[in-house]
Amino acid sequence: MAAPNSGRYARRTATLRDVAALAGVSVATASKALNGRDQVHPETRERVIEAAIKISFRPNPMAQSLIGGRTGTVGLLTNDLVGRFSLPILMGAEDAFGAGRLSVFLSDARGDAIREQHHVQAFLDRRVDGFIVVGSDTDPRPSLGHDLPVPVVYAYGPSEDPTDSSIVPDNVSAGELAAEHMLATGRRRIALVSGDRTFLAARDRTEGVVAALAAAGTELVAPVMYGSWSEGWGRTATRALLERVPEVDGIICASDQIARGSLDALRELGVPVPERVGVLGFDNWEAVVADSRPPLTSIDMNFEALGRLAAQRLVAAMSGERFSGVEKRPVRLVARASTARV
Amino acid sequence: MAAPNSGRYARRTATLRDVAALAGVSVATASKALNGRDQVHPETRERVIEAAIKISFRPNPMAQSLIGGRTGTVGLLTNDLVGRFSLPILMGAEDAFGAGRLSVFLSDARGDAIREQHHVQAFLDRRVDGFIVVGSDTDPRPSLGHDLPVPVVYAYGPSEDPTDSSIVPDNVSAGELAAEHMLATGRRRIALVSGDRTFLAARDRTEGVVAALAAAGTELVAPVMYGSWSEGWGRTATRALLERVPEVDGIICASDQIARGSLDALRELGVPVPERVGVLGFDNWEAVVADSRPPLTSIDMNFEALGRLAAQRLVAAMSGERFSGVEKRPVRLVARASTARV
DNA sequence: CTGAAAGCGCTTACAG
DNA sequence: CTGAAAGCGCTTACAG
Incomplete structure (x- = not known):
């Protein structure tokens, strides 16, 4: 076995000393010239820069x-193996950091607290300037504490400690948006098929839906139906709902997958969507939403923006600003055919 | 605005000099003691280790x-924004590297060549010991060339240059597996609804399907149907297929989403699955496969293993081993109700 | 405007 | 077995 960095890859990277030699100046002057210090003769600076370019100095x-x-490095600690939610957050953050040359x-801690602790230590060992912890759901999670040498921002899954800085999507307002949209498209007998109530x-989404309906002087046409975050539950719940409350004209589903199940059930029952019943989901998950029949109106949680903001907060914290508390970020409704006004 | 690293986060990390001082030895001896060099008196070593632990030296x-x-660092360059395929690859790689203390x-280059070039440079600037480029599809892509100071492994999307090292899933054998499974479950009049033929x-999947059928002395019951990677195409193609070839008893769909569309169309046509027609997809995408009716048999591309292997190859290359060529990795069939033998 | 010197936190020959 | 010295590649006071 060849020695490290031998063979095909042998090539010493240029150093500042090489640049200085080529430009005929001292290393100190070369450094100043390249770093824009102003005590350098313009001609000297030019010579140094040319030399640096010539030998591809970095x-x-x-x-x-x-x-x-x-170190100019930051850590991104995710917990969501499947990546459904965390990937866009990662991408938003990566994007924002990259622009700042970080x-x-x-x-990936995969939701395991021990592994998370281990990765935090690995980040600190690497001397990151700060890091973001991305949760796998919006339930508050234990804080990593305050005896860390660098700032931390919690994204999606907020810290239980209100003196930490957390950024989450506003699920209450998401629920409100959903209900208001149902009302705005002319529906009045609205039901809510939710997901797993332990989340x-x-x-939160229920709270928003109920509040918006109350504000409009009305209420849910049936008790909230909790179940699981699956298509199967969407189908089951929808069938039960239409049996009990045949006059329902709007079904708010707490996830796109539940909504897909609901649409399937309605189609099989011969109930036209959006004509007789409007259906709406949450998450605006492209793969689920795009090909549904009809295309599904959904609440987009703005994950990428969430990640970008978390990155910005972290960068600010790294230069000394202090944030604390759970910051709830706006979501947005993406209207499609499943709730078209009729 | 406070100065960097000031305020709440002020705390100098312990240095080796602190450890040495506490243990009453020189910095050199402290270094040797902690690094397991053998020219150190056992008692001294113990004292140094204790001191290091006491002040949490890293x-x-x-x-x-x-x-x-x-540097003990490696780069992971992805191109797949949505992350459908690349995320499990990333996770596999991250897993393998983490175990090796890298x-x-x-x-994320988002499929943009300019951005990719930029990120490659950023990796090199950071002095990574090597990196993996994850493609967004299995089509060969331009090589990054050979004048890089560190090894590169291409995962999923192979390099066009056969002297590079690439790891991809074996799509031909995936097609074979699919066809063999259809045959093994007793079907003989098999059709193939594929995706976008530019991929x-x-x-490759077509090639495998056709070869396996030929090996069994049979052939597709209808010409391959190419279209898009969507549920909509799965529905359309399936309806057309049953019109033209009503006796079809097995439909191989080149993606899980196409298969979902196919299942929907069959249900609406009143064709029982798996009794009259078996249906099979590719990718084994949990979210799509789990809740389908009936649960969908699918070919799993073993992405996480792919990522893990790419990481291992890179590690080996970093210590001087040389690999080249496109390595095709096995996939596996996950049988579910949609192709149950009847 | 330029450069010699010190130093960041470590490791590794080299003396003792 | 232990430690003083040199050095990795840079930057930043400090003299000149």
């Missing part, structure tokens, strides 16, 4: 951070 | 890599 960030104290370390997201 | 990797030449930098994956 400063070694290890050396730089040894001096500066900062490099991103990725770790805060389910309860 | 070596600064910047300093270490400045000396060693290696930290992973993540970047190599679509053509």
Whole structure:
């Protein structure tokens, strides 16, 4: 077995010393010239820059951070193996960090607290300047505590500790949006097929739906139906609902998958959507929403923006600003045929 | 605005010098003691280790890599924004690297070549010891070339250059598996509803299906139907198929989404699955497969294993081993009710 | 405006 | 077995 970095890959990367030699100046001057310090003769600077370009010099960030104290790296700690929710958050964050010339370390704790602790330590060992913890649901989670040497932002799954900084989608207002849209498209006998009630997201969305209906002087046409986040539940619940409350004219489903099940059941019962019943989902999951019949109106949780904001908050915290509390971010309704006004 | 790392986060991390001082030895001896060098008196070593634990010393990797030449970091460059395929690959790789104490930098090029070039440079600037490029489909892509100072492994989307190292799922054998399973469950009049024919994956799967049928002395009951990777296409194609070839008893669909569409169409036509027609998909996408009626038999592309292998290949390459060529990895069939023998 | 020196936190020959 | 010295690649006071 060949030695590390041998063979095909052998080639010493240029160092500042090489640049200085080529430009005929000291290493100190080369450094100043490249870093835009102003005590450098313009001609000298030009010569140094030319030399640097010529030999493709790129400063070694290890050396730089040894001096500066900062590494220019951040960590992204996810917990959602499937990535349904966390991926767009990661992408938004990665995007925002990249623009700020920060490099991103990725770790997946897979919802395991021990593994999470281990990855946090790995981040700290790497001397990240800060990190984001992405939860797998919106239920509050234990804080990592305050004896960390760098700032942390919790995204999607907020910290239980209100003095931490957390960014989550506003599920109550998501519920309100859903109900208001049903009302605005002319429906009055509205039902709610929710998901697993042990999830805060389910309860928050219910709260929003109920509040918006109350504000309009009305209420749900049937008690909230809790179940699971699946198509199967959407089908079952919808059949039961139409049996008990045949006059229902709007079904708010707490996830796109539940809504898919609901649409299937309605089609099989011969109930026209959106003509007799409007259907709406949450998450605006492209793969589920796009090909449904009819195309499904859905609440988009703006995950990518959430990730971008978490990144911005972290960057601000890294330069000394302090944030705390759970920041709830707006969501948006994407109207499609399943709730068209008739 | 406060100064960097000030305020709440102020706390100097312990350095080796602190450990040495506490243990009453030189920095050199402390280093040797902690790194298991054998020219250290056992008692001294113990004292140093105790001191290190006491003040929570963690070596600064910047300093270490400045000396060693290696950074202990690798890059993961993805191109698939939605993450449908690349996420499990990332996770597999992250998993394998983590076990080897390598930290992973993540970047998303979003399928843009310019952005990709930029991220490659960013990885090199960070002095990664190697990186993996994850494609968004299995079509060969331009090589990043050979004048890179570190090894690269291409995962999912192989490099056009056969002297690069690429790891892809074996789509031909995936097609074979599908056809063999249809035959094994007693079906003989088999059709293939494929996806977008501009994708190599679509053509490879066709090749496998056709070959396996030929090997069994039979052939497709109708010409391959190419279209798009959508449920809508699955519905349309299935309706057309049953019109033209009512005796069809097995439909191989080139993706789970196409298969979902096919199942929907069959249900609406009153054709019982799996009794009269068996249906099979590709990708084994949990969200699509789990709740379908009946549950869908599917070919799992083993993405996570693919990512893990790519990581292993990269690690080996980083220690001097040389790989080249496109390595095709086995896939596996997950049998469910949609192809049950009747 | 330029450069020699010190130092960031480590490791590794090399003396003792 | 232990430690002083040199050095990895940079930056930043400090003299000149």
